Amino acid sequence: MSKNNLDTDVLKVAMYLRLSQDDEKYDKGFKVESNSISNQRLQINDFIDKNEDMELIEEYVDDGYSGINFERPAFKKMMEDVITGNINCIVVKDLSRFGRDYIDSGRYLQRVFPSLDIRFIALNDNYDSYTASETEKNLVIPFKSFINDNYCRDTSAKVRSVCKVKRKQGQFISNYAPYGYEKDKEDKHKIVIDKEAEYVVRKIFSMKLEGYSSYSIAKHLNDNGIPSPMEHKKAKGIRYKTGFCTKAVAKWDTPAINRILTNEVYIGTLQQGKREKINYKLDKVVSKDKSDWIEIEDNHEAIIDPHDFEIVQKLLKCDIKAKTVGEKADLFSGLLFxxxxxxxxxxxxxxxxxxxxxxxxxSSYNKGQDCSRHSIKQEELQRTVLEMIRHYIQYLGEYESVSEKIKEMEVSYELFQRVDKRQEYTKKSKAKFELLKSSLYQDLKEGIIAEEEFYDMREFYTNRIVESELILEKQSKEIARLYKKSLGNQNFLTGIKKYQNIGILERGLLVRLVDKIYVLEDKKIEIQFNYDETIEILDKLSSYTSQTPEIREVV
Incomplete structure (x- = not known):
């Protein structure tokens, strides 16, 4: 039994007011000036003053809350007062102020309020539940609620489409620039380096390359009073909100360091569209598969060298934790196998x-698994690796002239594809199977093969063609990766030459030069260098251009 009774002499009125930024994008005809909280209040007060049987009990204001759902603090408080009998009449400016969700709005207007004897009045819609006809209640008002809901759905789809186009154009559309960058003052859809935070980003990557754990890097920044990304934004007057901070004053921590170390924005690549809302009615966000992200390379000025970034990604996958907090990891940590x-x-x-x-x-032997000791002393390992690096640097020097010749040639991607012979062989193989498949019907028609053989062979050739297409796709990606790497490493010899007379093995040089160090059972070692692939590319390009001296293509 409801505690409310509409036959009382004076109606106990609740004035409900709502406004949010979403209203402008969900309703093209919406005007902030006419729908402001103050104007809503003025119109409803004027209506109540003209009705002697109405008494304003409470004003409920949800300023800044979307009408897509009813998870609003003031609305919840109003419903509590409705249940307790303090309110028996609700007045709003129009239905869109009450809510824009068709289903939930209909549930309140057609079920909840009638069951509680609540009189509902929407001024601009000329709706009063106490005097409305059955047609208005069951047809007109649900239809208007549906229109309000439809605005949200259509506009949400349009906003998503526009955002996708802007992302593909390389426009930055997030509310906040990533740490180390800021929005361009002349174009908010571009990001530029934040000089105040740039050195911190460089320091983080430098320390990781030197062998510090992410925890040690965070501790170092906190001990030296370096503001965390959130505190840095606050200091610049940016109203920044994030789900990562749980304390009054945000500090650097391991996750924050790792987010920076793995973000490709620092090498000039803009990655957007990583997450999306389930639908326009829910705030829940889900992560998207990386293949669905929108990535634009060379979109803005980089802070970190791509080669250093690649090395850091490799180190993050290895166990490079130091035993003592603040201490560097071992010289060979993450490199020795x-x-x-x-x-x-x-x-x-x-x-x-x-x-x-x-x-x-x-480590397998140490755990009692099926392998031998492969024991080697640190002193002996350092001496051997240092000597091999010296020889390798001397060996790289021989490619300086080759590298300069390739740079002058301005190698195009098309030339690079021709140099790599793998796709050429795969394409020939695919063409062969396509020819064999196309001749099957003629062989069947002439009686050379039986019908069962025809279907078996057609399936076999189709599978081979599909496999060739998949291989070609993988090869294209690999060639693109190698081409990008060759462009990025064109100046690598200049940076390495300064280490020609190196006397002490340093981790910074070690991780830049070495990919893996393998230890054999007889205490011998093999080194896989980071630039082996680049040298192989230079050899191929040099050989190809020497065979075709007249070639000189432009990117």
């Missing part, structure tokens, strides 16, 4: 003598 089982080598310390002996053994 067993040649036989490909497991990482484990660092050990023998303290039995006067001077502790540091050595490495296979």
């Amino acid at each position: 067993c040649k036989d089982c490909n497991a990482q080598m484990t660092k050990k310390v023998d303290k039995r003598g006067k001077t502790p002996t540091v050595y490495y053994i296979c």
